[in-house]
Amino acid sequence: MKVIICGAGQVGWQIARHLSGEKNDVTVVDNNPELVRRATDTLDVQGIAGFASYPDVLDRAGARDADMVIAATHSDEVNMVTCQVAHSIFAVPRKIARLRSQSYLTAIYSDLYRRDHMPIDVVISPEREVAEAALRRLAAPAAFDTQSFLGGTAQLVGISLDENCPVINTPLRQLTDLFSTLRAIVVGIRREKKLFAPDPGDQLFAGDQVYVFTHSQDLNRLIEIFGKTSRKQERVVVVGGGNVGLAVAKALESRTERVRAKVIEQNRDVAESAADTLERTIVLHGDGLNSELLNEAGIDRADAILAVTDDDKTNILTAVRAKEAGCAMAICLVNDPTLVPLLRPLHIDAYINPRATTVSSILRHVRHGRVRGVYSVGDAEAEVIEAQVLSTSPIAGHSIRDIDFPEGVLVGAIMKGEKLVKPTGETRIEEGDVIAIFAMASDVPEVERLLQVSIDFF
Known part of the structure; x- marks a missing residue:
């Protein structure tokens, strides 16, 4: 499969790493020559320096015979125009765009992405993910x-x-x-x-x-x-009132069981906008690292704090301070994977990597066969692939024990009709079953082969 990836930042690089490792023909495009050089030096990919939305740049990248364009630059508008050019000039069959602005994602404007308007097959929203x-x-x-x-x-x-x-x-x-x-x-x-x-x-x-x-x-x-206790989350403090924090607060408000949420936001305009949007959630204006403000938010009685500002260090320090003050659970947003090993010694319970969630979303739409979902585990160390078994699949009609899965692959669950089955060696996989497979990154190509990869998916 020939894929053009526009944008060589962390998301583009991770996607290129996945797809090139699976022997796809990958070309990376970015207007920053240093990022292009990093991709070509570390991965088995070709690189083009230039603006992805320019027709001549896409032409040099091989758009005339490309199977897919993935537009993941930092600009929504560049990503949209790239998909339009790929469709109108080069007739690229499949186009995926990452769009961050919530205005582009409003449901009432969804007709914008029809083929006769803005031809984007899949829109990925990192904030929503x-x-x-x-x-x-x-x-x-x-x-x-x-x-x-x-x-x-x-x-x-x-x-x-x-x-x-x-x-x-x-x-x-x-x-x-x-x-x-x-x-x-x-x-x-x-x-x-x-x-x-x-x-x-x-x-x-x-x-x-x-x-x-x-x-x-x-x-x-x-x-x-496994020695843990389940507890209801009735009081939640969200630090960061931007797109992510606002979406979480709105979702908590819509739940049938009552959740008392409070939002802390440092930017006054963003805080006022969040206060206007939310109905039952208290919005506090100030620095989430401020002990007095955290106390005002009732952090000592909170079941969880969710630190989702756009600064990793602020999120980590806020989570640490909240735990120190008596908050039961701390979750923080971390973009830099090198900071992740620090979280456990600091007693931070969970973290969210926006790039990993975006990579998982994009891979879900790149995989061949009847793949219905993909989840990237850790730092792209493994994948969980959910797929429907085709009649032509090598695994159809065989017991799990008799299938030659690689060592780094395990079947986690099987859906037979409406029934979820815990897999054993004797479990027989039939056509139409939906299976969830855990696979180490190096074994993903073999899993795709067993799921009967074919270009007809596109």
Whole structure:
């Protein structure tokens, strides 16, 4: 597949890394020659320096025979024009654009993206993705990561194991015997900063971070088995009243169960705009790092603080201060992946990486076969792929035990009709089943082959 990626920042680079690693023909375009050079030096890609929306630049990038254009520059307008040029001049079959401005995303203007207007096949909104990720973290306070699959019936949850976890030093095979009715399976373990897909004989140790697939109805029981407690989030403080914080506050207001939310925003104009938009949420104007303002927001009684300003260090320090003041749970937005190892020693419970959520969203629309969802795990170390099994797929009609999956691949859950099934070696995969597969990044191409990759998806 030939793909042109416009924008060589963190998102563009990560997408290029994924796709070039899977032997796709990738060309990166950016008006910053240094970013282009970084991509061509570190990845197996071609690079073009220039403005992505210019027809001659797209032509040099190979748009005449490209299968897809991914427009992920920092400018919404450049991304939109790039898709228009790719469609009108070069007839590129599939166009994906990242758009940040909420005005472009309002539902009443959705007709804008029809093929006879602004021909964008998929619009990705980082702010909306991040807000949804934040709400998922709030819904599972004992987990550092969580994502829904199979229509919401299954959850992937990341749980950090402490010394008081009842199941440490227990082989995974024995866990299955001890909790035979629990619809859950451990698909990934991060130990000493290295992520791997475990074998049935592997044990769990204190300090491990485990990724578990579970039936949504069994989530609370799973959390308790791993030594955590589930608690309702009734009081939430959101630091940052921009697009992300505002979207979270609005979602909390719309919930049937009452959640008392307060928003802290440093910029007066943004704070006033948020106060006008929100109905039941108190908006405080000031610095979220200010102890007196945090106390005024009732941080000592808060069930969670969500720090989502556009500054990583402010988010981290605000979360630390809130925990010190007695807040039960701290979640912060972190753009820089090199800061992530600091979060655990600082007792920050969970983090959201906007780039990772955007990468996951884009990959969902890039994957071949009947792929319905993709989630990037960690720093693009692994992927969870949700896909429908085609009749032509090599895995259709076979038991999991008889399928030649790579070592770094585990089936986490299977949806057969309306029923979610916990996979075992004897489980037979049939045409029409929807499966969720955990795969280390290096094994993704083989998973796609097993799901019967074909260009007819486009």
